[in-house]
Amino acid sequence: MLRRLALATLALATATSAFAADADRHVVVISLDGFPAYYLDDPQVSLPNIRALRDAGAATTEGMHVSNPSVTWPNHTSMMSGVRPEKHGVLFNGLPKREAGKPTTVAPERRQQELVHVPLLFDHLKTVGLTSAAINWPCTSGSESIGDNWPDVPKAFTYTTPRLREELQKSGEADKFAAGGAEVHDEIWADTTARIIRVRKPNLVALHLLQLDSTHHQHGPHTPQGRAAAGVLDSLVGRVVQGVEEAGLTDKTTFFVVADHGFIAVTKTLRPNAILRKEGLLTVADGKVASARAFVVPEGGIGMVYLTDPATRDEDRKTIHRLFDNAEGVVAVIDSADFPRYGLPKPEDHLGMSDVIIAVKDGYAVGGAFTGDDLLQSHEQKGTHGFLSTEPKMNALFVASGVGIKPGARLPFVENIDIAATAAYLLGAPLDKPTGRVLTEILTSPK
Numbered sequence: 001m002l003r004r005l006a007l008a009t010l011a012l013a014t015a016t017s018a019f020a021a022d023a024d025r026h027v028v029v030i031s032l033d034g035f036p037a038y039y040l041d042d043p044q045v046s047l048p049n050i051r052a053l054r055d056a057g058a059a060t061t062e063g064m065h066v067s068n069p070s071v072t073w074p075n076h077t078s079m080m081s082g083v084r085p086e087k088h089g090v091l092f093n094g095l096p097k098r099e100a101g102k103p104t105t106v107a108p109e110r111r112q113q114e115l116v117h118v119p120l121l122f123d124h125l126k127t128v129g130l131t132s133a134a135i136n137w138p139c140t141s142g143s144e145s146i147g148d149n150w151p152d153v154p155k156a157f158t159y160t161t162p163r164l165r166e167e168l169q170k171s172g173e174a175d176k177f178a179a180g181g182a183e184v185h186d187e188i189w190a191d192t193t194a195r196i197i198r199v200r201k202p203n204l205v206a207l208h209l210l211q212l213d214s215t216h217h218q219h220g221p222h223t224p225q226g227r228a229a230a231g232v233l234d235s236l237v238g239r240v241v242q243g244v245e246e247a248g249l250t251d252k253t254t255f256f257v258v259a260d261h262g263f264i265a266v267t268k269t270l271r272p273n274a275i276l277r278k279e280g281l282l283t284v285a286d287g288k289v290a291s292a293r294a295f296v297v298p299e300g301g302i303g304m305v306y307l308t309d310p311a312t313r314d315e316d317r318k319t320i321h322r323l324f325d326n327a328e329g330v331v332a333v334i335d336s337a338d339f340p341r342y343g344l345p346k347p348e349d350h351l352g353m354s355d356v357i358i359a360v361k362d363g364y365a366v367g368g369a370f371t372g373d374d375l376l377q378s379h380e381q382k383g384t385h386g387f388l389s390t391e392p393k394m395n396a397l398f399v400a401s402g403v404g405i406k407p408g409a410r411l412p413f414v415e416n417i418d419i420a421a422t423a424a425y426l427l428g429a430p431l432d433k434p435t436g437r438v439l440t441e442i443l444t445s446p447k
Contacts, residue, residue: 021428023129025428027427028240029204029419029423030258032230033212034385035233039397040399057399057406058409058442059399060412060413065413066389068388068389069300070386071385073093075416078416079258080122083434084344089350091352093138094115102289103292104354112143130204131147132145132146132202132204134146135189135196135207136150137151137207164192173191182215183232190240193207194242211232215229216229216263218383219383220266226383254426255401257400258416259398261394262396264387266384268377269376270358270364271370272324273369281293282294293308294306294307298367301360301386301387301391302387328376333358411439418439421434421438422439
């Protein structure tokens with residue numbers, strides 16, 4: 001028995017030493033918000049930098065599968081935690097607040113500790129002595145683990161780490177950022193990231209760029225505007241790669257160029273709250289929802305339905321099915337018993353989770369309007385996301401390249417929860433029981 005115990009202890013020590021955190025390794029994760037997988041092979045989209053990384057490294061044929069809801073904050077949290085929303089708890093671009101008899105609201109100005117129910121990769125790396133930086137990354141506000149943090153949150157400078165905020169103010173970038181639009185913001189975020197890499201050389205850098213998402217919302221994907229915005233982002237990826245080269249870290253760095261979700265063009269929007277008003281399940285006063293037994297919070301391709309009165313919840317659930325099961329544009333009305341199939345928590349396990357989900361088809365969106373008498377509103381083409389993650393057009397960009405990545409490696413798909421697991425592995429600090437897996441098929445020498 002003692003001999004077996006000694007051998008087991010030796011094996012554990014050997015395994016642990018094989019994964020000692022490597023302070024001389026670096027991972028850069030660049031997320032291009034709303035960059036669909038199908039753009040990677042679109043000859044009308046100019047992507048010399050991203051395709052060069054792909055050709056020197058690994059990619060997929062289908063893209064990267066995303067988490068439900070397929071919106072920004074939940075999916076960035078999946079990428080940096082290795083688990084889906086059922087575990088990490090982020091359901092919206094903010095914190096939902098459910099109140100009895102009232103419409104559910106979502107507050108975006110919240111800290112990581114309020115939003116995320118599990119440690120992020122930044123937290124894990126700090127415990128093993130590695131450093132990190134995050135520029136415009138969601139759900140990091142108030143983090144005590146990120147050395148340089150400019151979080152994706154309203155009033156972002158209020159929550160930017162003091163050293164970085166002072167540098168931005170002294171350089172004039174803070175004023176330039178405040179006066180600029182989406183393109184200026186992305187440029188400053190990318191240049192700030194490159195400078196941090198050159199000056200401080202953190203082990204993990206996470207950068208989130210936004211202009212493609214806003215362009216797609218306004219015009220839709222597969223448009224001249226969308227393709228042009230994607231090309232601009234490619235040039236910013238090139239700036240970050242150049243920053244790594246100037247820091248002398250090319251032979252020590254792995255890149256992941258990814259996205260949080262794809263995009264779908266829509267020409268019709270459902271207004272379920274208008275129908276709930278007509279049914280008497282919500283009331284309006286002074287242009288606002290005054291009370292609600294049922295209320296829908298839109299997330300693009302789905303509507304999160306909150307049944308706020310416990311006394312009438314069963315009855316109201318039946319009404320939701322009666323109104324929307326066979327409505328034009330609706331692909332499914334999903335009850336909470338099925339939420340785990342979609343990687344989502346049940347409402348009894350997460351106070352902010354809805355009771356029912358209305359999912360719509362390609363070409364349709366869910367809106368929040370409570371005025372009007374008709375469910376459907378037609379309009380000029382726009383774009384949205386938030387559809388069920390099984391919709392192929394929600395598949396996101398995935399490219400991995402650099403140190404440790406096998407040139408020419410191709411997989412059918414990856415899951416976005418694999419990003420944290422693989423990045424941690426490459427840094428010699430594997431995560432403890434993530435839902436995602438290490439993508440050993442694309443690594444040159446798996447440990």
